[in-house]
Amino acid sequence: MSDNSFFPVKPEIAKTAYVDEAAYARLYEQSINDPEAFWGEQGKRIDWIKPYSKVKDVSYTGDVHIKWFYDGTLNVSANCVDRHLATRGDQTAIIFEGDDPGVSKHITYKELHEQVCRLANVLKKNGVKKGDRVTIYLPMIPEAAYAMLACARVGAIHSIVFGGFSPDSLKDRIVDCDSHFVITSDEGLRGGRKVPLKANADKAVAAAPGVQHVLVVKHTGGNVAWTEGRDLWYHEEIASVSADCPPEEMSAEDPLFILYTSGSTGKPKGVLHTTGGYLVYASMTHQYVFDYKDGEVYWCTADVGWVTGHSYIVYGPLANGATTLMFEGVPTYPDISRFWQVVDKHKVNIFYTAPTAIRSLMREGEGPVKKTSRSSLRILGSVGEPINPEAWLWYYNVVGDGRCPIVDTWWQTETGGILITPLPGAIGQKPGSATKPFFGVKPVVVDNDGKELEGETEGNLCISDSWPGQMRTVFGDHERFVQTYFSTFAGYYFTGDGCRRDADGYYWITGRVDDVINVSGHRMGTAEVESALVAHPKVAEAAVVGYPHDLKGQGIYAYVTLNAGESPTEELRKELVAWVRKEIGPIASPDLIQWSPGLPKTRSGKIMRRILRKIAANEHDSLGDTSTLADPTVVTDLIENRMNNA
Ligand code: WT7
Numbered sequence: 001m002s003d004n005s006f007f008p009v010k011p012e013i014a015k016t017a018y019v020d021e022a023a024y025a026r027l028y029e030q031s032i033n034d035p036e037a038f039w040g041e042q043g044k045r046i047d048w049i050k051p052y053s054k055v056k057d058v059s060y061t062g063d064v065h066i067k068w069f070y071d072g073t074l075n076v077s078a079n080c081v082d083r084h085l086a087t088r089g090d091q092t093a094i095i096f097e098g099d100d101p102g103v104s105k106h107i108t109y110k111e112l113h114e115q116v117c118r119l120a121n122v123l124k125k126n127g128v129k130k131g132d133r134v135t136i137y138l139p140m141i142p143e144a145a146y147a148m149l150a151c152a153r154v155g156a157i158h159s160i161v162f163g164g165f166s167p168d169s170l171k172d173r174i175v176d177c178d179s180h181f182v183i184t185s186d187e188g189l190r191g192g193r194k195v196p197l198k199a200n201a202d203k204a205v206a207a208a209p210g211v212q213h214v215l216v217v218k219h220t221g222g223n224v225a226w227t228e229g230r231d232l233w234y235h236e237e238i239a240s241v242s243a244d245c246p247p248e249e250m251s252a253e254d255p256l257f258i259l260y261t262s263g264s265t266g267k268p269k270g271v272l273h274t275t276g277g278y279l280v281y282a283s284m285t286h287q288y289v290f291d292y293k294d295g296e297v298y299w300c301t302a303d304v305g306w307v308t309g310h311s312y313i314v315y316g317p318l319a320n321g322a323t324t325l326m327f328e329g330v331p332t333y334p335d336i337s338r339f340w341q342v343v344d345k346h347k348v349n350i351f352y353t354a355p356t357a358i359r360s361l362m363r364e365g366e367g368p369v370k371k372t373s374r375s376s377l378r379i380l381g382s383v384g385e386p387i388n389p390e391a392w393l394w395y396y397n398v399v400g401d402g403r404c405p406i407v408d409t410w411w412q413t414e415t416g417g418i419l420i421t422p423l424p425g426a427i428g429q430k431p432g433s434a435t436k437p438f439f440g441v442k443p444v445v446v447d448n449d450g451k452e453l454e455g456e457t458e459g460n461l462c463i464s465d466s467w468p469g470q471m472r473t474v475f476g477d478h479e480r481f482v483q484t485y486f487s488t489f490a491g492y493y494f495t496g497d498g499c500r501r502d503a504d505g506y507y508w509i510t511g512r513v514d515d516v517i518n519v520s521g522h523r524m525g526t527a528e529v530e531s532a533l534v535a536h537p538k539v540a541e542a543a544v545v546g547y548p549h550d551l552k553g554q555g556i557y558a559y560v561t562l563n564a565g566e567s568p569t570e571e572l573r574k575e576l577v578a579w580v581r582k583e584i585g586p587i588a589s590p591d592l593i594q595w596s597p598g599l600p601k602t603r604s605g606k607i608m609r610r611i612l613r614k615i616a617a618n619e620h621d622s623l624g625d626t627s628t629l630a631d632p633t634v635v636t637d638l639i640e641n642r643m644n645n646a
Contacts, residue, residue, distance in 0.1 A: 005389070007396070008428040013378075013405055017291050017425020024426035024436075031439040038440060039068070039468060043280050046319060047083050049073045049249050052276070058466040060491055064482045067253055068277030068468040075247035076256055076279055077153035080318035081116055082247065084109045092323045095297065096142050097342050099189040099329035104345070107142055109321075112149075114243045115142070119150035119234075121241035126213050126232070128181050130155030130248055133258065135179040137161045137170055137201055139188030140328040143217045143234065144304045145314050147183050152256060152275075155248040156181075159258040159270070162305025163188050163195055165585040167203035169268075173260050174208040177270055177475055183234075185217035186224045191333035198224040205230075252276025258475045259307055261413040262525035263484060264496070264515035270475030271307075271413050278416050279319055281469030285417040285438060286316030289407055290379055291424045296349040297376070299325035301339070301357065306522070307413040308383055311469075312352060316417070331357050336364050340372035340399075351399075352381035352409075355391050356520035359551050362394045369398050379424050381407045384521025385553040386509050392431035410434035410509050412495060413523070414485070416469030419443070420507050433506045440467045445501055450489040460513055461499040462492035515609070517546035517554045522587050524556065529590065532583035533558060536576060538566045543599050543607050544590070547616035547644055555591035557616035557644065559599060568595035592616075592643040598634040600626070611635060618644045 014020045019027065031038040040055045052072030059065055084091075089110040096105045107115070128134060134156045138144040144160075151158040161173050174182065182205060188195035198216055202225055205211045216224065217234040256275045260268040286292060298317055302308035304326075317324035325346060331339050339361070343351060361369070380400050382392070387408055396406055406429055410420040419441045420434040427435050437443050444452050445459040453459050470493070474481040488494045498510040512518060515526045526544040533542035541561040549555035560576065562568060573593050581589050600608045614623050620639045626632055 006428055006430055007405070009425060010405060013291070014425040016293075017423070018288055019423050019426045021426050024423055027439055028437070032442055035440055035465065039280075042284055043069050043072075043276070043468070045284060046079050046276075046279055047074065049075065052252060056466070060466075060486050060493060064486050066466050066470055066472050068466075069252040069280070070276075072252045072276055073249045074252065074276055074279075075153065075250055076275055076315065077116055077120075077149040078247040079279060080149060080152075080315060081109060081113045084321045085113060088321055091321070093318060094142050094145060095323060095325040095346050097325060097327045097329070097346065099191065099333065101334060101338070101341070105142070112146070115146045115238075116149040116153060117243050117245040118238040118241055119146050120153040120245040122215065122237040123150055123154050123156060123181065124245070125237075125241055126181065126215075128154060128156050131255075132156045132181070133159055133177040133179040134181045134183065135159050135161060135170075135174050135177070137163060137182060137184040137197060138217065138304075139163050139185060139190075139195065139197065139219065140303055140326055141185065141217065141219060142326060143183075143185070145318075145326065148257070148304070148310070148314055149318075153245060153247050155250050155254065157255045157258055159260070160305050160310070161260070162303060162585075163197055164305070164587055166582055167200045168582075169584055170200060171204035171207045172267060173270075174204060174211060176260070176267075177258050178210055180210055180212045181215070182211055182213070183215045183217070185219040187220040187222040189220055189328060191330040194220060194222060202227075250275050253472070257310065259310065259413055261307075262516055262523045262528060264525060265527050266525075268525070268528070269477070269480060269484070271471045272473050272475045273416050273469070274472050277468030277470070279315060281417040281467060282311040282316035283319035285469075286312060286322070287320050288423055289409060289418050289421050289438070290350045290352070290381065292317070292320060292322055292350065294321070295323075296378075297323050297325060297346055298350045298352075299327070299343070299346070299348045300352040300381075301327055301331070301354070302352075302383075307416070311417050331361060335368070336361060337368040337372055340369055340374055343377060344373050347376040349376055350379045350381070351377055352383065354384040354521040355382055355387040356385070356552055358382070358387070358391045358395050358399075362391060362398075363551070366398050374399065374401065377404050379407065380404045381409055383409045383411070385518045386511060387432060389431035396431070405429060408432075408434045410507070414471045415467075416471060419463065419467070420509075430506055433502070433508045435506050437507075443499075443507060444492060445499060446489050446492065450492075456501060456503045458500040458510070459498070460489065461495045461497045461507075461509070462489050463495065464492055466493075511554075517556065519546075519549075519554055519556060519587060520552045524588055528584060529556060529558065529580060529588050532580045532588065533560060533576065535583065536579050538562055538572065539576070540564075541599060543609065543612055545609060545613045545616050547592070547613070549591065552591075556589065558590040558593045559596040559612060559638070560593055561596050561599060594638070594641060594643045596638060598631065598637070600634050600638070601630050602628050603630045612638075615639055615642050616644055618642065618646055
C-alpha cells in the first residue's frame with residue numbers, strides 16, 4: 001500500500017458538489033466543536049411530527065446510554081414515502097431489476113405509498129402492533145422494501161434475515177427477538193437458481209412456536225407446503241385491505257429495526273437501531289457521500305439482509321426522494337457483464353458495491369466491462385472490507401474510465417451509516433484508504449492499553465463521541481452492548497478494527513483485531529463456525545481463523561480434531577463443509593479444513609490463535625514466542641500438514 005498514489009478531487013465534481021474542500025473543513029470543525037448545534041440544525045432535514053428541542057444525551061461510561069433528538073416524534077415511512085408525494089409522486093422511487101435480465105419494473109412514489117399502506121394494514125389486521133417484532137426473510141424484490149416501510153408505518157420493529165441463512169439461523173433469530181409474524185416468499189432466484197425460502201421458513205417456524213403467521217409473497221410460483229390458518233398469501237391479503245393507513249407517531253428513540261450480526265463470541269447479537277437519529281444520519285450520509293442529486297439513478301448492489309441494504313438501498317435514498325435500484329441477481333449471470341449492462345439499461349449515475357465483486361470481475365479482464373458504455377456513471381463506491389489498491393485502480397480506470405471518484409466507505413452494522421469516507425467534491429483519494437471522517441465523527445487510534453495515539457500511527461480504531469446513527473443497544477441484552485463496545489477501552493466506542501493514520505490524517509483500515517472474520521464483505525464470528533463444527537458427532541474440537549483469500553478478502557480456515565477412532569477422509573471433509581452450510585448458511589462454509597490431532601494450547605488450556613492464524617496465512621516462519629505452549633510438537637505437525645501453501 002503506497003501513500004504516494006493520490007487522486008485529487010476533480011474540479012468538475014467539486015464545482016457542483018454539495019461539499020467542497022473548504023466547506024468540508026469548516027463544517028467538520030463545527031460538527032466537532034459544537035455537536036449539539038451542528039446536529040440540532042441537521043436534524044431538520046427530515047419531517048418531524050413534533051419537533052425536538054433536545055438534541056443529544058449520551059454517556060459512554062457508567063450508565064451507558066445514547067439518545068438523539070429524543071423529545072421529537074416522527075414516522076420513518078412518512079419521511080420515506082408520504083412527504084415526497086406532492087413533489088414527486090410520479091417519479092420512480094424503486095427500479096427493480098430481476099435476476100432474469102428480461103424482468104424489470106419501475107415503482108413510483110405514489111405506487112410505493114399504496115403498497116406500503118396496504119401491507120401496513122395487513123400487519124394490523126393480523127394483530128401486529130407497535131413495538132412487535134416482524135421477521136423478514138425475502139429475496140431482493142420490492143416487497144422487501146414495502147415490508148420494511150410497512151413495519152415502520154405501524155411502529156413494528158423489523159428484523160431482516162439474509163436469504164442465504166439456514167433454517168436454523170433463521171429460527172435462532174426469530175426466537176431471540178420473539179417474532180410472531182414472518183414475511184417470506186415461495187422462492188428466491190439468484191443466478192438462475194431457486195432458493196427455497198418458504199421451505200426454509202417452514203423448518204424454522206416449526207421450531208419457533210411463537211410464530212402465528214407467515215405471509216408469503218408469490219414470486220417464482222414454485223410449489224410450497226401450506227399450513228392452513230398460519231400461512232397467508234401476500235397478494236390475497238393486500239387485496240383485502242384498504243389503501244389508507246395513517247402513519248403511527250413514533251418517538252425518536254423508539255426502535256426501528258433489529259439486525260443480527262456476528263461478534264467475537266457467542267451467538268449473533270441483535271443490533272438495535274432507533275428512529276430519528278438513524279434516519280437523519282442515513283439520509284445525510286447518502287446525500288453527501290454519494291453527492292446524490294435530484295433525478296439521479298442510484299444503485300447499491302448489497303442485499304437488504306445486510307445493513308448496507310437497510311441504510312443505502314432503502315432508508316437513506318428514499319428519505320432523500322431518490323430513485324434507488326434493487327437488483328435481485330448476481331454479477332455473473334447471465335454473464336459477467338451483467339452489472340455494466342444494468343448500469344447502461346437504467347442509466348445508473350451512482351454505483352456502490354463491494355471489493356469482493358470487483359476482484360471477481362477483475363479476474364475476467366477488461367473485455368466484459370469495456371463492451372458496455374457506462375457513460376452515465378458519475379460516482380463509484382466501495383464497502384464491506386478494505387479494498388486492495390490493485391482492485392481500486394481497476395475499478396477507477398476500467399469501470400469508471402478514470403472519470404469517477406471512488407468513495408471507499410468504512411462503517412459497520414453498529415454504526416448505522418458511513419463514518420469514514422471521502423466526500424467526492426472535498427477529499428482526494430488514496431487507493432486503499434477510507435480517507436477522512438464524516439461530519440460529527442471523531443476517530444481515535446489507541447494502543448492496547450487504551451492510550452490515545454497522536455499523529456501518524458497505528459493501533460485500535462475507536463470513536464470518541466456519538467453520532468445520531470449509532471446503535472442503541474443489543475436487543476434484550478444491554479449488558480452485552482456495554483461489554484462488547486465500551487469496556488475494552490474506557491470512554492470510547494471500540495470498533496473491533498485496527499487502523500493506521502498516515503501523515504495526512506488519512507485512515508487506513510487494516511481489518512478486524514478481534515475474532516470476527518470478513519468473508520466477501522460478510523461478517524462471521526469464528527466462534528459460531530467452531531460451535532457448528534463441534535456439533536458434528538465426529539468432531540472433538542475445532543478452531544477457526546481467517547486467512548488471506550484472493551477473491552473473498554478472507555477465507556475460513558478450520559483446524560479440526562476428530563473423536564478417537566474417527567479417520568480423516570476426503571469424504572468427511574466434504575461432509576463437514578456441508579454440515580456448516582446447513583447449520584449456519586453457505587457464507588460460513590470453511591474454505592480449508594486441516595485435520596489436527598492437537599491444537600496449540602497454553603498450559604492453562606487456552607488455544608493460541610495467533611499461531612493458528614500464522615500457519616493459516618502460510619507465515620509459519622514468523623510464529624513468534626511458542627515457549628508458553630503445553631506441547632510445542634503440536635505446532636510442527638500443524639506446519640507440516642498445513643492446507644494453504646499459497
Ligand atoms: C466491518 C463491518 C458497513 C456495511 C458492510 C459491513 C469492515 C466495512 C470497510 C471499508 C475496510 C471495512 C470492517 C468493519 N469494513 N467497510 N470500507 N474498509 N473495512 O458491515 O458486516 O457490520 O462489517 O466490515 O472490518 O468492522 P458489517
